[in-house]
């Protein structure tokens with residue numbers, strides 16, 4: 775998958791203090807990080823603009839999204855490990871959908887609904903059941 779020009783993949787050795795107005799989003803357990811200027815990524819038409827799913831698609835990182843980012847499944851489930859305060863509030867629609875998610879945790883979010891609204895560092899973990907789903911050939915075709 776192509777990576778948008780405005781996004782830069784980094785590894786732990788390259789990670790320094792973030793410049794103002796920059797976002798660093800790290801996906802666990804792969805520990806892949808991407809950096810971009812807040813609010814500057816092109817919209818990839820899946821999930822809310824600027825959502826964790828939108829960033830993943832922009833950066834070529836696979837995050838399952840069986841319903842196409844419409845808050846109608848839970849395959850984009852992530853657990854936010856750092857930077858919850860940089861994200862939008864959980865909407866009622868997202869909360870209702872999350873209630874149906876496997877392995878729901880205190881800081882679970884739907885990647886398609888969780889928008890990074892402020893610059894800073896965000897770390898999310900893709901639950902193992904979701905990774906296994908992809909490994910077993912259940913990936914979406916959207």
Ligand code: FES
Pocket residue numbers: 838839840841842843844845846847848849850851871884885886887
């Ligand atoms: S992609 Fe289906 S709820 Fe997020």
